[in-house]
Amino acid sequence: MMALNLHGVGDLRYEEVPRPERKPGEVLLKVKAVGICGSDIPRVFSKGTYHFPTIIGHEFAGEIVEAEDSALVGRGASVFPLLPCGHCEACNQEQYARCANYDYYGSRRDGAMAEYLAVKQENLCLLPEGVSYEEAAMSEPAAVALHAFRKSGVGQGDTLLIYGIGAIGLIVAQWAKAAGVKNIILVARTDDKVEFAKKLGFSLAINAKKEDLGKLVEKVTEGRGADTCIEGTGASESWAECICLAKPGGRVVCMGNPLGGMSLPQDTYWKILRKELTLVGTWNSSFGSRENDWREAVQAMQDKRLDLESLITHKFSLDEYKEAFALMHERRDMYCKVMFVM
Ligand SMILES: [Zn+2]
Ligand SMILES: [Zn+2]
CATH class of the missing domain: 3.90.180.10 (Medium-chain alcohol dehydrogenases, catalytic domain)
Structure with a gap:
């Protein structure tokens, strides 16, 4: 062969x-x-x-x-x-x-x-x-995305920020939409990715290099901050932004493979403490008899929750x-x- x-x-x-x-x-x-x-x-x-x-x-x-x-x-x-x-x-x-x-x-x-x-x-x-x-x-990226989405803890009426508009980020956004998450903010640093996300129906996609991401989060959450931010790029700057934009008591999911060492400015680190954020890692997907992201993923393909x-x-x-x-x-x-x- x-x-x-x-x-x-x-x-x-x-x-x-x-x-x-x-x-x-x-x-x-x-x-x-x-x-x-x-x-x-x-x-x-x-x-x-x-x-x-x-x-x-x-x-x-x-x-x-x-x-x-x-x-x-x-x-x-x-x-x-x-x-x-x-x-x-x-x-x-x-x-x-x-x-x-x-x-x-x-x-x-x-x-x-x-x-x-x-x-x-x-x-x-x-x-x-x-x-x-x-x-x-x-199925694999869909299961990986579901695994990350489960760690986000968000549901109906919440605001989820996803940093990174790749396949996984967009599938996380689809899971979020299916779960009734109110505001799904997708962040990239190039126009073509933002346009692609908008074409798929995610109107809150934004190019953070050109537009003010902080303002957008403030506007859609009426100043509260995002319930959860998922870092999907593996870059220190976007990790820092996720920490800054999460609400007090909110959550940051670390999903992106790090491009190198990850570091935070002192002020940003303080925000983890002062806002009492929860930082949670996600890796791969579940394939067990009780929790199985794969079975859920193919089911969602069939009933069109995922496109x-x-x-x-x-x-x-x-x-x-x-x-x-x-x-x-x-x-x-x-x-x-x-x-x-x-
Ligand atoms: Zn892979
Ligand atoms: Zn083992």
């Missing part, structure tokens, strides 16, 4: 590799759609994977073509890409994202930018009727990988989700 195999930093090859064999407990998936995650860019161009070569790709959906349980054959599924150790304390609590010793499709072991992938049956998230492979390939297809700005076939990666790496165009469709 053909696959995108990473042989070293900057050395991604579209090449023939052996088709994976299904082991006991696994199903063979024919990959139908796989997104390029923001994290795949440093993976390919600067940081690499844990070993080489590795087939990358961890946001995907496909059709089950071989399984122990014949009832599964022909079904569509997305796949929780994390393979927990199963023995640590986090695993015992079904908090797999906190597992200390996990494996991962598409970074620690081969992933889905290939025609086929054998995956653990217990990692399948079966698709309900009417959910397309393309939207299902966004993920609008977020797919670019589609490519696997052999067009150079163009697809360059688009994101060199920011050749405004993009939200870039996806390989097979």
